[in-house]
Amino acid sequence: MAPRQETSLENQIMCGIVGLVSAGNDNILPLLVKCLKRLEYRGYDSAGFAFIDSDSGRIIVVKDRGKIDEVVARYGIVERYAARVGIAHTRWATHGPPSKVNAHPHVDCGGTIAIVHNGIINNYLELRRKLAEKGHKFRSDTDTEVIAHLLEDLLDENSDMLGAIRKAMNILRGSYAVVVLSTRDPSRLYFMKRVSPLIVGVAPSVSIVASDIPSIIEITRRVLVLHDGEYGFIEPGRVYVEHDGRPIDASQRFRTITWSVSDIEKAGYPHYMLKEIMEQPRALYETYLGVLSDPALHKAVDLIDEARTVFVTGAGTSFHAGLAFQYYMYRYAGRPVLTFIASEFYVYSNAAGQDDVLIAISQSGETIDTLTALRSFKQRGARVIAVSNVVESAIPRESDVKLYTRAGPEIGVAATKTYLTQVLVLQALVSQMTGDGFIKLLGDAHRVTARSLAKFQVFIDRLARKLYRKEHIYVLGRGLGAFMAYEGALKIKEVSYIHAEAYPAGESKHGPIALVEPGFPVIFIGTPPSELVEKIAANIEEMSARGAVTILIGTQQYRDVDADYKIILDVDDDILAPYAIMPLLQLLAYRLAVLRGYDPDKPRNLAKTVTVE
Ligand code: F6R
Numbered sequence: 193m194a195p196r197q198e199t200s201l202e203n204q205i206m207c208g209i210v211g212l213v214s215a216g217n218d219n220i221l222p223l224l225v226k227c228l229k230r231l232e233y234r235g236y237d238s239a240g241f242a243f244i245d246s247d248s249g250r251i252i253v254v255k256d257r258g259k260i261d262e263v264v265a266r267y268g269i270v271e272r273y274a275a276r277v278g279i280a281h282t283r284w285a286t287h288g289p290p291s292k293v294n295a296h297p298h299v300d301c302g303g304t305i306a307i308v309h310n311g312i313i314n315n316y317l318e319l320r321r322k323l324a325e326k327g328h329k330f331r332s333d334t335d336t337e338v339i340a341h342l343l344e345d346l347l348d349e350n351s352d353m354l355g356a357i358r359k360a361m362n363i364l365r366g367s368y369a370v371v372v373l374s375t376r377d378p379s380r381l382y383f384m385k386r387v388s389p390l391i392v393g394v395a396p397s398v399s400i401v402a403s404d405i406p407s408i409i410e411i412t413r414r415v416l417v418l419h420d421g422e423y424g425f426i427e428p429g430r431v432y433v434e435h436d437g438r439p440i441d442a443s444q445r446f447r448t449i450t451w452s453v454s455d456i457e458k459a460g461y462p463h464y465m466l467k468e469i470m471e472q473p474r475a476l477y478e479t480y481l482g483v484l485s486d487p488a489l490h491k492a493v494d495l496i497d498e499a500r501t502v503f504v505t506g507a508g509t510s511f512h513a514g515l516a517f518q519y520y521m522y523r524y525a526g527r528p529v530l531t532f533i534a535s536e537f538y539v540y541s542n543a544a545g546q547d548d549v550l551i552a553i554s555q556s557g558e559t560i561d562t563l564t565a566l567r568s569f570k571q572r573g574a575r576v577i578a579v580s581n582v583v584e585s586a587i588p589r590e591s592d593v594k595l596y597t598r599a600g601p602e603i604g605v606a607a608t609k610t611y612l613t614q615v616l617v618l619q620a621l622v623s624q625m626t627g628d629g630f631i632k633l634l635g636d637a638h639r640v641t642a643r644s645l646a647k648f649q650v651f652i653d654r655l656a657r658k659l660y661r662k663e664h665i666y667v668l669g670r671g672l673g674a675f676m677a678y679e680g681a682l683k684i685k686e687v688s689y690i691h692a693e694a695y696p697a698g699e700s701k702h703g704p705i706a707l708v709e710p711g712f713p714v715i716f717i718g719t720p721p722s723e724l725v726e727k728i729a730a731n732i733e734e735m736s737a738r739g740a741v742t743i744l745i746g747t748q749q750y751r752d753v754d755a756d757y758k759i760i761l762d763v764d765d766d767i768l769a770p771y772a773i774m775p776l777l778q779l780l781a782y783r784l785a786v787l788r789g790y791d792p793d794k795p796r797n798l799a800k801t802v803t804v805e
Contacts (some may be wrong), residue, residue, distance in 0.1 A: 215428035242306035243278030292682030300344035302540035489514035506553035530623035546573030557585025656783030669717035688784035710739030718746025
């Protein structure tokens with residue numbers, strides 16, 4: 193059957209899923225809500241719960257559009273019900289309105305199986321038609337619902353849930369992390385995993401399966417990251433895993449998470465974004481210490497040394513970190529590298545071969561665009577170096593060399609501390625390539641950031657008050673400054689919804705200046721080398737002549753340049769410049785969002801981890 197244009201609302205989702213099963217008689221629903229809330233960064237336009245009601249022994253499903261807290265309060269989930277086993281889901285849709293009927297969990301015809309799913313079932317239309325012919329009644333438009341009916345169907349033939357799941361793994365095509373609740377086994381939760389992330393935590397009285405670590409950490413620090421093709425079940429105190437019909441001894445794969453619960457709470461800040469901006473000095477220092485002692489850095493250098501071409505890829509902020517790497521590689525190691533946006537990989541991967549290296553940068557390690565680019569390069573024999581913040585996530589797992597940032601969990605949707613820690617790891621790589629290099633200088637990065645934030649946050653607050661009613665902002669720079677401008681503009685637009693556009697300052701006269709009229713704000717990022725100072729000064733004058741409000745954030749070299757608002761940082765080299773400049777742009781974006789009345793932690797239409805193309 194020719195695949196119809198995928199129109200289901202479910203086809204474009206990113207979600208967080210979690211399941212809990214407890215040995216005791218305590219009601220797990222408050223804990224389930226808490227664990228789900230830790231996944232809210234993955235999506236927050238609808239939420240749902242399914243659990244086996246302790247009184248009736250039947251599955252109850254409560255779901256609706258809205259954020260988790262809203263849905264929980266609307267239905268009095270914690271007050272009205274009690275359960276020892278349950279699953280939950282927080283959803284994000286990019287296509288069509290979120291709705292109650294499309295929210296998870298989804299159930300089979302008999303209401304004895306409920307499932308939550310993160311991912312896409314590619315062959316759902318075909319499966320849905322076949323199951324409908326057999327008499328299954330579908331209630332939603334979603335691809336996910338077929339999984340519940342498929343399991344119901346396979347159970348009829350088979351009468352054992354593990355057997356049904358084993359068969360389903362061979363039938364379902366696409367990406368999926370699924371948790372299954374069944375009245376047949378009220379002390380178990382079944383799971384299946386292909387492509388989409390899924391991890392397990394086991395404690396004596398309660399076990400958990402979830403999309404990500406922040407959720408698990410409520411229960412235990414010992415975490416099992418499931419591999420593609422694995423399925424099985426959790427019971428209190430136990431996990432059972434199979435692959436292709438063979439039991440897997442996963443006990444050796446449990447690892448200890450060092451993140452603490454307080455790491456993932458707001459620590460008194462009104463928003464995660466602000467907390468994460470402010471904790472950059474610590475994140476940078478830990479990343480510095482980590483990378484300094486990481487043998488993987490030497491392996492990465494060896495790969496790059498032998499490479500014909502070095503390609504660099506990532507999406508959004510991670511791509512911008514890649515651009516900074518490109519700058520440093522050429523300037524300090526004399527190596528030109530080719531940096532491209534991950535979703536554009538097909539333009540480049542055809543020419544790649546076994547002599548080439550791809551550096552794949554991804555905070556989450558799960559971004560599907562970056563993962564797809566990585567797989568395409570690998571298929572052609574290229575070696576891959578991953579730079580990620582999440583140990584053993586998909587991108588590092590599939591890479592030859594894994595370099596990690598040690599930023600800790602980033603909950604705010606906008607990447608902040610992970611950008612600068614990525615830049616630090618990438619600079620360390622360049623430094624290592626140049627022999628002696630500048631690795632010691634990187635030991636100052638955290639101090640530079642701390643100083644910049646302490647010295648200029650009041651100034652940034654004042655600036656935000658001048659700018660927050662504007663509808664457009666240009667962010668301009670040259671060289672490294674242009675690359676930081678891209679990241680600054682992305683931050684401003686994604687959290688404050690002000691249209692912020694970045695481009696190299698020299699491009700002004702080739703078009704963009706046409707938009708400038710009195711009062712139009714233009715932020716200039718001034719970075720070394722000194723030869724750029726006069727050019728930036730001329731660009732500022734051109735903008736001023738058209739009535740623009742000019743703002744200069746520059747290194748020492750720019751102290752004599754005039755602008756309407758000016759921040760001169762106490763750094764004068766391009767290695768440390770990002771650590772002084774970027775936190776201020778992040779803080780400006782944050783303040784603009786708050787002054788405009790938006791929640792910077794949950795920008796509209798965005799999710800933290802983008803697991804669909
Ligand atoms: C911007 C932002 C996104 C991510 C992008 C890639 O603030 O957070 O642009 O940078 O979605 O995500 P990772 O780095 O997880 O691959």
